Amino acid sequence: MKENKTLNKGIIKYLILGFFSCLAGVINGFLGTGAGIVLIYLLAYLEKENVKNNFAMTIMAVLPMSFVSLYFYVKGENVDYELIRLSLLPIILGGIVGAYLMDKIERKWLSLIFSALVIYSGFSMVLK
Numbered sequence: 001m002k003e004n005k006t007l008n009k010g011i012i013k014y015l016i017l018g019f020f021s022c023l024a025g026v027i028n029g030f031l032g033t034g035a036g037i038v039l040i041y042l043l044a045y046l047e048k049e050n051v052k053n054n055f056a057m058t059i060m061a062v063l064p065m066s067f068v069s070l071y072f073y074v075k076g077e078n079v080d081y082e083l084i085r086l087s088l089l090p091i092i093l094g095g096i097v098g099a100y101l102m103d104k105i106e107r108k109w110l111s112l113i114f115s116a117l118v119i120y121s122g123f124s125m126v127l128k
Contacts (some may be wrong), residue, residue, distance in 0.1 A: 028065040037061050051107045
């Protein structure tokens with residue numbers, strides 16, 4: 001009986017993960033951003049204890065989605081190559097610094113920083 005409950009929990013977790021991962025892909029393709037937000041909250045719900053791993057998993061999932069989305073944006077000629085050229089190095093350096101700091105910052109602060117950025121982004125988009 002106990003094995004059945006464990007199996008059912010595993011199947012339900014897999015279905016939830018599959019549905020919201022697909023939703024994240026749709027959001028990433030449609031908006032060009034936002035998939036990470038969906039995934040980080042999903043992983044926080046499914047894997048409550050390992051916040052730093054959840055951020056790493058989100059990056060690993062968003063990277064291939066971003067390449068697929070980029071393909072379609074480039075194909076549709078919706079890319080500002082000059083802006084990419086000017087911002088690519090600072091983005092890479094920021095990613096390195098952020099990844100380094102992630103190992104140094106406590107879990108509760110990572111969650112607080114992420115939540116504050118999500119709230120700020122939401123308000124700023126609505127008010128513009």
